Amino acid sequence: MADWQKLIAVPAAVASLALLAWPPDAFTPEMTRAAALSVFALGLFAGGLFPEHVTAVLYFLIAMLFTVAPASVIFSGFHSAAFWLVFGGLVISVAVGETGLGARIAHAIAARLRPSYLTIIVGLAVMGLATTFLIPSGMGRIVVFVPLVMAVADRFGFVEGTRGRTGILITFSFCAIFPGFTILPANVPNVVLMGGIESQYGVHLSYAEYMLLHFPVLGFLKCVIIVTLVWLLYRETPRQHVVERQEDRSLPLPSKSLGNAERRLAAIVGAALLLWIFDFLHHISPGWIALGAAFLCLMPGAGVLPPAAFATKINFTPMFTTAGILGIAGLVAHSGIGEYLGQAMLEAADLSPGDQGKTLISLVATSVGVGLAATVVGIPAVMVPLAGGVSEATGMSLDVVLMTQAVAYSTVILPYQLPPLLVAAQVTGLGLAVTSRFCLLLAVITMVVLLPLDFLWWSMLGYLD
Structure with a gap:
């Protein structure tokens, strides 16, 4: 950084x-x-003075040394469903890479793409979007699939430094990250929001309802805009189509038939996905579904991951980050700061019942501002405790007030706000300058075009009535 x-x-x-x-x-x-x-x-999380897990540990240490709140509040993140959702996502991410299922998906898409730039970026956008359902971790999607996408770019003749390669990497990275904000288990801010809502209001988010509310505009249409911008800014004619060349081993060719480990993992992920989609029927938290999937992947004899994978392959850093952020959210709620800040925000924004449009815009604008200071993960940490007061003062339902946070944290201004995007900028070799310019352009279009369309969609669903 x-x-x-x-x-x-x-x-x-x-x-x-x-x-x-x-x-x-x-x-x-x-x-x-x-x-x-x-x-x-939150300042340390946003600024990156220390690694995020170190900041989380420092927060726990200071809070306990100075008795800022009871231990049950400080460490509340560790027993939230959101924490275990992140754990499950990390295990699944490792399994996708270790079994070869990720390489198979990447090769299957590359082999079917015609040597047309628009076809290539549309195919990779679909691939990025598909991974948001397959891997419930933005960091995992980038780490697992970006190397494969770079190899695909090589096969079409887009070498390092070309505009076409830049566009290809932007397309996949952004489409693998941003639609995830509309799919409940797919990104950390979602699970922080879910954990905060569950612990503070006793409300359980539905996978299907959350996706219906956000995905059509902030997921699908945003992907369309990403592809359109890339085609306008970076399109080049492919120099070659070498997917079939056997001597090119930059992208390992999977065997024709699924291996046993791939079959088992596909069954596990498929079952988890079905359970997430139909959670309105069984009411099992997405976190416990992810935990069950992780258990099946790690279980000795299951043939998905070797026993040593738990100790050697899984990066536990995101779990401590999530626990720290959720702990801060719990601290804000427990101390009464949320109620105080809620009143201050209401007075500054002059929110009142009956002015729904102004309330929606003010809530999103306030949350976007919080995201600039505290990263997008900090938005639900700060704003969830305020939602109750805003709902009472404006007459707007608590559900609507809470869901505006998803609109806000899907509007990323600069890469430092979103760790997976920072990692993508480094792993792809794009750098922060290129990534920041595209991120800012996408944020402007989101605020000017997609936000009004999103609220129109909410109205059509009867959500704002």
């Missing part, structure tokens, strides 16, 4: 010290400590 991004941590530290020195009159000592720690920790 660039040095200027790390400077975000400095004003956060100053703000936390200022809160300790000059707390608002309405703050109790407990609220002051909680507010200072929350601002400090």
Whole structure:
């Protein structure tokens, strides 16, 4: 991460010290400590002064040393369904790579693409979108599939440094990340939102309802816009079509038939996907479904992952990050800061019953601003505790207020707000400059075009009545 991004941590530290020195009159000592720690920790998460898991551990340490809140609040993230959803996603991600199922999917798509730039990017957009259902981890999708996409670009003659290659990598990376905001288990902000809503309001999000509400506009149409922008900005004529060349081993050719491990993994992921889709029938949390899928992948004798994979292949960093963010959300709610900030936000925005359009715009704008300061993962951490007060003051249903956060955190202004996008910028070799320009352009189009369409879709569904 660039040095200027790390400077975000400095004003956060100053703000936390200022809160300790000059707390608002309405703050109790407990609220002051909680507010200072929350601002400090979110600033570290946003600025990247330390690795995210180190920031999470530091948050836990400070909170317990200074008795900022009970341990059940500080460590609440560890027993949330969201935490175990991330764990399940990490295990599935490793299994997709280890069994060869990921390579098979990539090759199957590449072999069927005609040597037309539009066909290539549409195919890779479909592939990226498909992976959001297959792997419930944005980081996992990038790590598993980007190397395969780079090999596909090579096969079509798009060598490093060409505009065509840049467009191909942007297409897959963005289509593998952004539609995931509309599919409940697919990205960390979703599961943080889910965990916060469950713990603070007792509301269980439905996979199907969440997808119906967000996917058509912020998922599918956003993919269409990504493909259109890439075609307009980066299109080039493919130089060759060498998918069939046997001497080219940059993309390993899978065997013609599925291996036993691939079959078992496909069955496990397929069953998990069906359970996620039909959760409105069985009411099992997506987190426990993911945990069950992870167990089946890890179970000795299942033939999906070797026993050593748990210790050697799985990166547990995202789990600590998720637990830390959820702990901050719990701290904000427990301390009463949420209620105080909710009132301050309502007064500043002058929200009132009956002005639904203004309320929706204000909520999204406020959340987008929070995302710039605290990354998109911080949006539900900060905004979920405020939702109850906003709902009471405006007369808008709690569900609608909460769902505006998904609209906001799917509107990413710059890559530093979203760790998988940062990783994609590095793994693909695109760099932050190219990725930032495209990200900013997509954010502008999202706010100007997709947000009005999204709220129109909500209205058509009767969600805003």
